[in-house]
Amino acid sequence: MNSATPLLEVEGLRKSFAGVHAVDNMSFSVAHNTITGVIGPNGSGKSTTIDCISGFQRPNAGRIRLDGRDITRLTPQKIAKAGLIRTFQTVHIYEAMTLRENLLQAARPFQASGWVADFLRLPGMRREVDAAMVRADELVDMIGLRKYYDAPTRILSYGQKKLVALAAGLMPKPRLLVLDEPVAGVNPTRIREIEEVILNLHAAGESFIIVEHNVEFVMRLCERVIVFVGGSKMTEGDPKSVQQDARVLEAYLGIPA
Numbered sequence: 410m411n412s413a414t415p416l417l418e419v420e421g422l423r424k425s426f427a428g429v430h431a432v433d434n435m436s437f438s439v440a441h442n443t444i445t446g447v448i449g450p451n452g453s454g455k456s457t458t459i460d461c462i463s464g465f466q467r468p469n470a471g472r473i474r475l476d477g478r479d480i481t482r483l484t485p486q487k488i489a490k491a492g493l494i495r496t497f498q499t500v501h502i503y504e505a506m507t508l509r510e511n512l513l514q515a516a517r518p519f520q521a522s523g524w525v526a527d528f529l530r531l532p533g534m535r536r537e538v539d540a541a542m543v544r545a546d547e548l549v550d551m552i553g554l555r556k557y558y559d560a561p562t563r564i565l566s567y568g569q570k571k572l573v574a575l576a577a578g579l580m581p582k583p584r585l586l587v588l589d590e591p592v593a594g595v596n597p598t599r600i601r602e603i604e605e606v607i608l609n610l611h612a613a614g615e616s617f618i619i620v621e622h623n624v625e626f627v628m629r630l631c632e633r634v635i636v637f638v639g640g641s642k643m644t645e646g647d648p649k650s651v652q653q654d655a656r657v658l659e660a661y662l663g664i665p666a
């Protein structure tokens with residue numbers, strides 16, 4: 410797609426639960442090579458929106474396009490293969506496996522060769538495995554955890570586990586990685602480390618959407634911030650303009666605009 414096509418376009422998204430609209434008329438777009446933050450008070454539709462764009466919920470209406478391709482209502486697996494991967498609020502990694510094994514495992518669903526090629530160690534499979542090893546090697550350095558590469562991930566701190574989940578999401582080289590609350594429950598020192606890692610990955614060409622309750626973290630990291638209120642987009646802009654928007658203060662603090 411040409412660079413004028415947004416990386417992600419969400420248009421008129423609606424998702425209802427038992428007749429109640431969790432998300433309604435939600436529209437926004439995300440540019441290539443950006444870190445975009447999504448903030449909003451509790452119940453504003455953040456989780457429902459990312460569940461819809463990643464295929465974990467089926468929207469009732471609206472369109473979602475990834476780099477121009479319609480991905481509305483595809484399964485999570487197909488959306489991931491199209492290039493949109495998400496992490497979860499709770500860390501989804503294999504704690505009994507090493508960090509290296511976690512990263513290699515994350516690449517497997519995206520490898521074209523099937524189990525027969527794998528079993529027979531055919532050259533196509535070998536090439537894919539070698540490429541995954543190179544990618545894992547790059548990523549373990551990017552997240553600063555090389556000394557734990559061959560350790561079971563259960564020994565890592567919660568913040569380090571979040572970094573492993575982030576790196577696992579990047580293994581198949583997605584076009585866009587959606588991070589669902591990447592610093593929730595993480596101590597402040599580790600938050601700074603995660604911030605640094607995301608900035609370095611962005612400088613290396615990765616694009617992110619960050620959905621977070623920690624507004625300060627989002628404002629420091631993101632070049633564009635989208636604010637959800639009541640199931641739709643209330644406003645968006647650069648961090649400074651969003652922070653100065655009286656409606657945002659009202660939505661968060663109940664201070665009348």
Ligand SMILES: Nc1ncnc2c1ncn2[C@@H]1O[C@H](COP(=O)(O)OP(=O)(O)OP(=O)(O)O)[C@@H](O)[C@H]1O
Pocket residue numbers: 426427430431432449450451452453454455456457458
């Ligand atoms: N499975 C569900 N069944 C019924 N209502 C739901 C369901 N999921 C979400 N909702 C409702 O939809 C609205 C939006 O919820 P959502 O979880 O998307 O908001 P959120 O911005 O992610 O909130 P939080 O920041 O608290 O996680 C809320 O009113 C919520 O109660």
